[in-house]
Amino acid sequence: MLKVVNLECHRSDEVIFKDLNFKIDRGDNLEIIGSNGSGKTTVLRLLLGLIPSFSGEIHWSTSQDSSKSEENYTSCFYQGHQIGIKPLLTAYENLKFSTSGFNSSDDEIALVAKRVGIEGFLNRRSSDLSAGQKKRIAIGRWLLKDFNLYLLDEPFTALDDKGVKLIEDIIAEMNSRGSSFLITGHRPSRLKSHKIYLDQKNER
Amino acid sequence: MGSPPFFYRWSTTFSPWLALLAVIVFSAGLFWGIGFAPTDYKQGDVYRIIYIHVPSAILAESIYVLMAVCGFISMVWRAKIAGMLITSAAPIGAGFTLIALVTGSIWGQFTWGTWWVWDARLTSTLILFFLYSAIIGLHSSIENKAKADRAVSILAVLGVVIVPIIKKSVDWWQTLHQSSTFTLTSSPSMSPDMYQPLFVCVLGFSFLFIFMLTNSLRGEIIFRERDKLWVKNQFFGQER
Amino acid sequence: MNDRNNTLDWFMLVMRRDLILSFRRSATYLTPLIFFLIVVTFFPLALGPSQSLLSSLAAGIIWISALLSSLLAVEGIFSEDYQDGTMDQYFISTEPVFVLIFAKVLCHWLVCGAPIILASIISSLFLYLPSGVLFALIESLLMGTFFMSLLGALGAALALGRSAILSAIIVLPFSIPTLLMGTAIMTAAINQQDYSGFLSIMGAMLAIGIPGLCLLTVEAIKLNYE
Amino acid sequence: MLDSLHVLFIMDGSGPYVWLCFFVLMFVVSVNIILPIIRMKKIYKEGRLED
Numbered sequence: 001m002l003k004v005v006n007l008e009c010h011r012s013d014e015v016i017f018k019d020l021n022f023k024i025d026r027g028d029n030l031e032i033i034g035s036n037g038s039g040k041t042t043v044l045r046l047l048l049g050l051i052p053s054f055s056g057e058i059h060w061s062t063s064q065d066s067s068k069s070e071e072n073y074t075s076c077f078y079q080g081h082q083i084g085i086k087p088l089l090t091a092y093e094n095l096k097f098s099t100s101g102f103n104s105s106d107d108e109i110a111l112v113a114k115r116v117g118i119e120g121f122l123n124r125r126s127s128d129l130s131a132g133q134k135k136r137i138a139i140g141r142w143l144l145k146d147f148n149l150y151l152l153d154e155p156f157t158a159l160d161d162k163g164v165k166l167i168e169d170i171i172a173e174m175n176s177r178g179s180s181f182l183i184t185g186h187r188p189s190r191l192k193s194h195k196i197y198l199d200q201k202n203e204r
Numbered sequence: 205m206g207s208p209p210f211f212y213r214w215s216t217t218f219s220p221w222l223a224l225l226a227v228i229v230f231s232a233g234l235f236w237g238i239g240f241a242p243t244d245y246k247q248g249d250v251y252r253i254i255y256i257h258v259p260s261a262i263l264a265e266s267i268y269v270l271m272a273v274c275g276f277i278s279m280v281w282r283a284k285i286a287g288m289l290i291t292s293a294a295p296i297g298a299g300f301t302l303i304a305l306v307t308g309s310i311w312g313q314f315t316w317g318t319w320w321v322w323d324a325r326l327t328s329t330l331i332l333f334f335l336y337s338a339i340i341g342l343h344s345s346i347e348n349k350a351k352a353d354r355a356v357s358i359l360a361v362l363g364v365v366i367v368p369i370i371k372k373s374v375d376w377w378q379t380l381h382q383s384s385t386f387t388l389t390s391s392p393s394m395s396p397d398m399y400q401p402l403f404v405c406v407l408g409f410s411f412l413f414i415f416m417l418t419n420s421l422r423g424e425i426i427f428r429e430r431d432k433l434w435v436k437n438q439f440f441g442q443e444r
Numbered sequence: 445m446n447d448r449n450n451t452l453d454w455f456m457l458v459m460r461r462d463l464i465l466s467f468r469r470s471a472t473y474l475t476p477l478i479f480f481l482i483v484v485t486f487f488p489l490a491l492g493p494s495q496s497l498l499s500s501l502a503a504g505i506i507w508i509s510a511l512l513s514s515l516l517a518v519e520g521i522f523s524e525d526y527q528d529g530t531m532d533q534y535f536i537s538t539e540p541v542f543v544l545i546f547a548k549v550l551c552h553w554l555v556c557g558a559p560i561i562l563a564s565i566i567s568s569l570f571l572y573l574p575s576g577v578l579f580a581l582i583e584s585l586l587m588g589t590f591f592m593s594l595l596g597a598l599g600a601a602l603a604l605g606r607s608a609i610l611s612a613i614i615v616l617p618f619s620i621p622t623l624l625m626g627t628a629i630m631t632a633a634i635n636q637q638d639y640s641g642f643l644s645i646m647g648a649m650l651a652i653g654i655p656g657l658c659l660l661t662v663e664a665i666k667l668n669y670e
Numbered sequence: 671m672l673d674s675l676h677v678l679f680i681m682d683g684s685g686p687y688v689w690l691c692f693f694v695l696m697f698v699v700s701v702n703i704i705l706p707i708i709r710m711k712k713i714y715k716e717g718r719l720e721d
Contacts (some may be wrong), residue, residue, distance in 0.1 A: 089468075311691075
């Protein structure tokens with residue numbers, strides 16, 4: 001579905017990363033692991049076109065045969081380091097007014113809220129919620145609509161063990177439905193995935 | 205022309221000749237205009253300010269158009285040198301606008317007895333000066349100079365749309381409030397004796413501008429690329 | 445998965461969200477309103493209470509105050525969305541971003557510009573504006589404040605993450621045509637001349653300005669993504 | 671010779687105005703030429719120090 005060849009990125013003459021090669025197929029998971037400043041976020045933003053300057057090749061394709069490419073990132077979901085939960089909106093509104101939720105019915109949203117464990121707080125302002133609960137709203141957004149690829153920037157931070165377990169379950173469940181995940185983190189997770197270590201690539 | 209090293213090398217060769225040409229034509233024009241052109245029978249000798257005032261005013265406007273063209277190029281094709289050109293041209297353009305304003309004001313004090321009139325010409329030139337200031341201010345506020353170039357290009361392009369509107373609207377605004385008593389273009393057809401030095405002056409000022417721009421652009425290029433290898437070799441010298 | 449009215453859906457989404465957000469934070473619509481009223485009050489204090497003087501200056505005073513307050517109000521329009529990652533979602537979406545930016549500006553004008561126009565009706569009484577020209581004032585302010593919102597959005601995008609006053613300084617010189625047009629309409633109305641020509645010029649400026657300025661604003665926001 | 675110079679400076683009373691304009695011109699132009707040169711000299715010095 002996504003194939004990256006010899007990806008390289010500079011920022012003011014400094015190489016952030018180079019010779020990055022990976023491939024994600026339908027239902028696959030890929031983890032990019034590295035310390036702070038190793039360019040994890042840059043990789044994700046670069047794939048999405050938010051950083052225009054890079055060298056290397058990025059191939060997107062819907063089906064398995066890579067000849068039929070150029071689907072671009074239309075069916076991608078991105079969750080950045082900032083998860084974009086507005087404190088003045090209720091949990092319900094935060095789910096509804098998002099990339100994935102604007103076509104969802106109230107029933108669907110209630111179902112998703114139950115799945116991620118915020119059904120009791122749906123009409124509460126997000127400013128009253130804890131960091132972990134906000135994170136759960138963000139997880140709820142993944143479920144509102146099926147995307148082919150999810151790009152998640154450090155999804156495990158600010159979550160307790162239960163929350164981590166929830167993410168792992170959800171990812172496994174969505175894998176079986178054909179969605180793929182590209183995840184960054186400081187250390188490898190328990191997910192079944194290919195793992196790429198950015199720090200080792202970077203040695204100069 | 206597009207690459208900074210090429211421009212730098214090219215300008216190293218041509219800059220002295222450009223300076224020579226500029227100084228010759230510039231001083232010839234001013235010398236002719238201030239020293240030898242005949243006295244105006246209506247205004248007396250003070251009209252000689254025209255040889256400073258009009259070329260500056262012409263440059264003030266054409267430099268802005270140049271910047272807008274560069275802005276468009278830098279926005280569409282991301283040409284590095286176009287962005288640097290705006291950066292270097294803006295202070296020079298602001299300088300010529302200032303000259304046009306100040307000399308016009310001095311001239312006005314002599315002939316009209318007042319430093320300033322809210323005439324359409326004067327007002328729109330003043331606004332042009334504000335536009336230059338906005339561009340210089342925005343550029344200096346952004347630390348990343350490549351970003352600053354592109355931000356400034358947006359303003360330059362916006363300006364070229366808005367400048368004609370300002371010109372027109374100031375005219376309308378003027379006619380609505382009071383009929384203008386004075387216009388700067390009151391002298392009807394000038395005599396060739398006065399017109400020829402003016403032409404030389406415009407030419408000399410333009411050459412001077414090109415030299416100033418090259419000079420300033422060289423500094424900008426060296427500053428931006430001071431960590432690059434070619435600058436280390438050509439500017440700082442090869443010996444270590 | 446291809447919804448037909450996807451762009452319209454996005455437009456409504458951004459509008460609804462921004463409207464809800466602005467109404468929950470009362471400062472967004474109260475600050476420009478109060479600023480406007482204070483500035484208008486300052487003029488009689490500085491110029492003296494002479495009725496004939498104020499009456500002749502009223503249109504200009506109201507216009508300057510409306511212009512300044514709608515410009516100051518627009519300053520923070522993108523900063524929150526940019527910082528909390530919502531802006532990323534706009535740029536990832538395959539919808540044309542300038543439509544979403546336009547939604548934000550339109551919403552901002554509804555929340556800040558419209559109250560200012562209402563307040564200008566009240567302040568026209570304080571300043572003894574000739575009552576016959578009130579309609580011209582409203583007409584010219586409707587277009588003028590919207591143009592200022594568009595310009596202010598561009599300034600805010602250019603000064604994103606930098607000082608607030610900078611965006612005002614950048615944009616003020618570019619707002620002069622609007623001011624001149626507005627006062628031209630008012631002067632014509634006071635002299636009982638036909639001002640529909642100026643009105644249509646302003647409309648034309650707006651018609652070019654909406655797509656043009658929104659596109660430039662998108663360019664300006666993109667600068668922060670490099 | 672001196673007389674004609676005198677005439678050139680005074681110009682029937684309008685001389686001060688014309689020459690004031692001339693000095694404004696020369697001042698602004700030279701500032702715009704000299705500042706970039708000073709800047710280049712400074713970059714050169716700093717670059718040398720780094721090496």
